[in-house]
Amino acid sequence: MSEPSDQSIGVQVGLTAVVVAVTDERPRIVTIGAETPGLPSVTLDVALDRTLERSLRRGVAASTGLDLGYVEQLYTLGDLGRGPDSNSRLVSVAYLALTREAPSSGTWRDLYDFLPWEDFRTRRPAVLDDVIIPILEAWVGAAPDGEQPARRERSSIVFGLGGSAWDVERALERYELLFEIGWVSEAGSLSPDARSRGEEMAFDHRRIAAQALGRLRGKLGYRPVVFELLPARFTLRHLQRVVEALWGGRVHTQNFRRLVERGGLVEGTGAFDTTTGGRPAELYRFRREVVLERPAPGVGNPGMSTAG
Amino acid sequence: MSEPSDQSIGVQVGLTAVVVAVTDERPRIVTIGAETPGLPSVTLDVALDRTLERSLRRGVAASTGLDLGYVEQLYTLGDLGRGPDSNSRLVSVAYLALTREAPSSGTWRDLYDFLPWEDFRTRRPAVLDDVIIPILEAWVGAAPDGEQPARRERSSIVFGLGGSAWDVERALERYELLFEIGWVSEAGSLSPDARSRGEEMAFDHRRIAAQALGRLRGKLGYRPVVFELLPARFTLRHLQRVVEALWGGRVHTQNFRRLVERGGLVEGTGAFDTTTGGRPAELYRFRREVVLERPAPGVGNPGMSTAG
């Protein structure tokens, strides 16, 4: 059982949030700090906070001015060597928060600035074929002894090589592999080609951001979380763009419509948006009742295509 | 960012494991303690453990003698009022571990002893219709003001009432709801009807067990985790029984076979097991390569039937 002991002296518990919004068809996160961007974080205050989540909300409000809505725990990190000094041990609980972009004392940044290889919407990222895959192949080739198959398998699964499909949800595994082979790094060591390697973040915050992206992508398929990122009324096109922004790929428009309409996720309001350029689009709203009807309501896994 | 401060004094970090095996078609977990069963736990030792997971493995080995294989982080709990005394704050990181049952200095217990309403294999648990649903209806009826619809919706979703289907993965939500309405309780207050309410566990360990069950049930569908619970060679029947034990329901045998065979999850070895009673069953092995071929290899969500 859990016996208290002096060993725990020097342990601190931090709470860190990846606050996600989608604006102008781009996934955005709140960052703090002028030079190296970091995620909004707070140290658990035993006296003030009854629960971890309350502590997080308080901390994010204090450092960004944002009042969080949907919040979900991601992961707890506690490896040696984290945190500001080497004397104490920092255990951080990372959270994913969904909201709509609002003025903040932090800075909203494009998530794909930090993870550029994750966005397939306009085209397959060139850095994948030009740089990452060759480096992975070298890493596989340089494997000691019988470890080569394991390395080959891992890179295949994670980066969709040799017959495996690109799995959008494996964003964390991709980051971890790139980190292990030394191609991306943490804690703001400026690399000369930040554009292709992605910008760095403070501490291990970029890893957390990658995990948030992967979790969110996965959850999109079976829980109606997208609507946290949308206004109360939206066009199906808008909904699709938000999903695509997070997914990092394009989907078949008609099938996407069928999915969300026939799946009962949305219902028309009768009002129209005429500002979209062509035929006016009907404004829809989220049908909350859907969670009663279907076991796993979400936008499914609509077939991804690199084309529009 | 994360500023160290004296607020964190008094915080302890604990690691807790739900160690799951399946023996004789029953899901089993390791418990510690003579009276009220608890989960194996350890306090993070800053000096000894480089990572949280190492700490957990060390702690479980120390308290049960078990050497864990597959380990996955579940959730981090940190509410006020946890832990042994009210002076300090205990933040616990809960883990799910999968293994095969082996001699242990802890005690292997049937998981459904603690969560009896979760097992639909022989029949729908009587306690659901006899006790739980009436209590839920009373709780809905007793709702203040306009809160009634929300309560009705929640109980419908979580317990599969009024058209909603029983979702095996919502084990945690069911426990949480039962806890909120006071029908199950924590920390070993002996209830007179433990057989139907389920046996209690120390602290909030029963909640953690419920979460482990839900997570495991979910993961079964899209990751080949069952095989952590099976020997290297097994019959399809054995595989099916293990899945059913965790799922808490029966599946259609032929369709299950089709799923795992045509899905490439297993391959025959040519050897047979003649001890099963009828026609000898071929022994199969897990095909590791499947993770390369399919994005989400698992035993899917084979249709559940209450009948055999």
Added chain:
DNA sequence: ACTGATATGCTCACCATGAGCATAAGGAGG
């Protein structure tokens, strides 16, 4: 009116899934 957009409806082939029938191959008992 014609063009270019976007919105929306509909069809069709294909595959995964739920359900059930039928056959194969052991053992136990007469």
Added chain:
DNA sequence: CCTCCTTATGCTCATGGTGAGCATATCAGT
């Protein structure tokens, strides 16, 4: 040996979901 019971395994069929693509509707501009 024959019959029955049990488990294993093969196959069919209807249904619904999914990927793709064609066709039509309705706006803004020119």
